[in-house]
Amino acid sequence: MATKTYTTIQxxxxxxxxxxxxxxxxxxxxxxxxxxxxxxxxxxxxxxxLTIPEITTPTTTNLPPWKRVSS
Incomplete structure (x- = not known):
């Protein structure tokens, strides 16, 4: 995976x-x-x-059925 970067503006x-x-x-x-x-x-x-870090969002498995994302 390539590292993401960002070039700043003033x-x-x-x-x-x-x-x-x-x-x-x-x-x-x-x-x-x-x-x-x-x-x-x-x-x-x-x-x-600047180097942009890869952010991983935690997944919660104890959500009620109506809040779960179905795949």
Whole structure:
């Protein structure tokens, strides 16, 4: 599997990048952990290449039948 990357644009922030690339700002911590060289950055300049971590969502098997996703 190829590693996903994101090249920043001027003014990008961790939460905005997490939302754009992973789908939720809640993955900001995972994004920072995948890019330790940039952890002190608050607002990015253009052209910084970041690694986008692969996020696996846990599956719950104890959901009631009406909430289970059928395949």
């Amino acid at each position: 003014g990008d922030t961790w939460d905005g990048i997490a939302y754009k690339t992973i789908g939720s700002e809640y993955y900001m911590t995972d994004l920072i952990e995948a890019n330790p060289a940039h952890r002190e950055t608050v607002i990015f300049s253009a052209g910084v290449v």
